[in-house]
Amino acid sequence: MTQLIINNIDDNITKGLQARAAEHGRTVEEEARAILGDAVRPAPAAALPSGLGTRITKRFQGIGLSEQEAAAFELHGEEIKPAEFD
Template identity: 40%
Template sequence: MATLTIGNLDEHTKAQLRIQAARHGRSMEEEARTILRAAIEATQPTGAGKGLGRRIKAHFAQLGGVELALPNRSSPPSPAQFSQEGSR
């Protein structure tokens, strides 16, 4: 783990950090780590760690879904036919 020293921290901020840490039952160091983690996570893009499809779905989810009527098949599906002509 890395060590970070924060210089020139004013006494009021240090006191507020101490009070907040005590309120959460943590050390000042752990409170500072928690605050830094939350600040970094808040600046990350919303879709970080998701695939493109999931990000698109999340982006448009608030608009609601669309149900499309599917036509009945008139004949069974058949596989594509490929010829060997012209292939090299």
């Protein structure tokens, strides 16, 4: 494993890291390792934004659309036809 040394850390950051480590029952080193791991780990698929239609539906769900009207925003598996200009 690689060692990482960080110099000149502000005292408030050190105190905050110590407090956070105590809250999680870890050493300061373990807490710093967990924070760094969380910062660089890719987000799980569930946390990624949903499709455009789902986001539109959520945005406007309070305006009185029925389930059928709201479902019209989702086009999963449907062929998208280009606009015709005659």
